[in-house]
Amino acid sequence: MDMRDVNTFLCILLEFLWTLLKSNYEVIKAMIRVIFPPEPKSVKGDVVLISGTAHGIGREMALRYARLGATVVCVDINAIGNQETLIMIKQEKGNAFKYECDVTNRSAVMQLAETVSKEVGDVTVLVNNAGIMPCKPLLDQTEKEIRLMNDLNVNAYLWMIQAFLPSMIRRNYGHIVSISSMAGIMGFKNLVPYCGSKHAVRGIMDALAVELRNDKRDLSGIKLTTVFPSMVNTGLCHKPRIRFEKLLKLVEPGDAADAIISAMRRDLNEVTIPQDLHYANRYVYRLLPIEAARLWTDFFDAGVDAHDD
Ligand SMILES: NC(=O)c1ccc[n+]([C@@H]2O[C@H](COP(=O)([O-])OP(=O)(O)OC[C@H]3O[C@@H](n4cnc5c(N)ncnc54)[C@H](O)[C@@H]3O)[C@@H](O)[C@H]2O)c1
Ligand SMILES: *[C@@H]1O[C@H](CO)[C@@H](O)[C@H](O)[C@H]1NC(C)=O
Numbered sequence: 025m026d027m028r029d030v031n032t033f034l035c036i037l038l039e040f041l042w043t044l045l046k047s048n049y050e051v052i053k054a055m056i057r058v059i060f061p062p063e064p065k066s067v068k069g070d071v072v073l074i075s076g077t078a079h080g081i082g083r084e085m086a087l088r089y090a091r092l093g094a095t096v097v098c099v100d101i102n103a104i105g106n107q108e109t110l111i112m113i114k115q116e117k118g119n120a121f122k123y124e125c126d127v128t129n130r131s132a133v134m135q136l137a138e139t140v141s142k143e144v145g146d147v148t149v150l151v152n153n154a155g156i157m158p159c160k161p162l163l164d165q166t167e168k169e170i171r172l173m174n175d176l177n178v179n180a181y182l183w184m185i186q187a188f189l190p191s192m193i194r195r196n197y198g199h200i201v202s203i204s205s206m207a208g209i210m211g212f213k214n215l216v217p218y219c220g221s222k223h224a225v226r227g228i229m230d231a232l233a234v235e236l237r238n239d240k241r242d243l244s245g246i247k248l249t250t251v252f253p254s255m256v257n258t259g260l261c262h263k264p265r266i267r268f269e270k271l272l273k274l275v276e277p278g279d280a281a282d283a284i285i286s287a288m289r290r291d292l293n294e295v296t297i298p299q300d301l302h303y304a305n306r307y308v309y310r311l312l313p314i315e316a317a318r319l320w321t322d323f324f325d326a327g328v329d330a331h332d333d
Contacts, residue, residue, distance in 0.1 A: 204250050
């Protein structure tokens with residue numbers, strides 16, 4: 025070994041120790057955040073654009089963001105339901121706009137971004153929420169169903185990010201929330217393509233975080249939150265099956281919306297709904313060998329039964 029090698033070795037060793045120290049610091053910080061959660065940030069003055077606001081969790085989030093003083097931009101393919109949401113917000117004296125848009129259509133999404141920027145202003149919070157869930161054995165799912173589902177659950181999320189991230193980057197300010205699912209963490213029967221799409225959402229958000237972090241510009245003002253709901257009582261899930269209903273309750277859409285907004289306002293990277301599933305998944309399920317984990321999922325027997333729409 026000559027001097028140069030020794031030097032390189034010492035540099036790497038120092039960097040390793042420095043990383044170890046910083047990583048431990050982050051672990052401690054995370055533990056403290058669990059005990060003393062950070063104060064929620066204000067969304068007053070934010071322009072919050074949500075997809076899928078005509079019904080379900082999307083509508084509930086729109087109502088709540090408006091109550092918090094945000095300007096809400098309601099986007100849905102269903103104009104009638106979206107109008108109802110707008111009226112509900114207006115009745116509470118909230119500030120909202122509505123746009124009819126098929127978010128699977130990339131040019132429609134790009135046009136939407138232009139119109140909203142002119143009529144409302146820069147979107148500072150994007151909530152990717154619209155999704156569908158075809159529910160039957162894989163061999164019974166048609167090409168059309170599967171393509172539409174991926175177009176909405178995956179591609180539309182990407183189009184929306186491409187449309188609304190640039191203004192967030194310009195201001196180094198913004199928040200992107202994407203709704204995945206427990207089906208984005210583990211597999212369920214009758215949901216093979218859907219599980220794929222929700223795993224994709226998780227991957228997209230994780231990769232986006234890495235990309236923003238590695239950008240030469242300072243983009244630390246752009247926050248990301250990925251949401252993993254279990255079963256929510258919106259009708260999306262036609263035939264939910266839960267063995268221990270007291271333990272794993274069917275969540276009401278309003279409660280899901282509360283949990284999502286609370287996580288977003290605390291800049292949490294991810295949130296599971298109900299919250300305790302986070303620990304079940306992260307610290308129990310993932311640590312077991314797959315066969316053992318499967319036995320426990322059999323025991324809890326949660327999932328959805330097949331249905332014809
Ligand atoms: N309900 C659940 O049990 C559950 C569980 C986990 C995750 N999720 C996820 O939460 C999100 C919201 O689910 P929900 O139960 O509130 O659904 P929902 O069916 O109640 O509402 C979905 C909304 O999306 C709209 N939409 C459909 N296609 C569209 C398109 N092409 N362009 C624009 N809007 C469109 C619909 O008109 C509807 O208003 C979805 O991504 C879903 O996968 C739901
Ligand atoms: C997609 O949106 C564009 C722009 O609004 C529209 O002209 C086009 O017809 C749409 N395409 C489809 C397939 O609906």
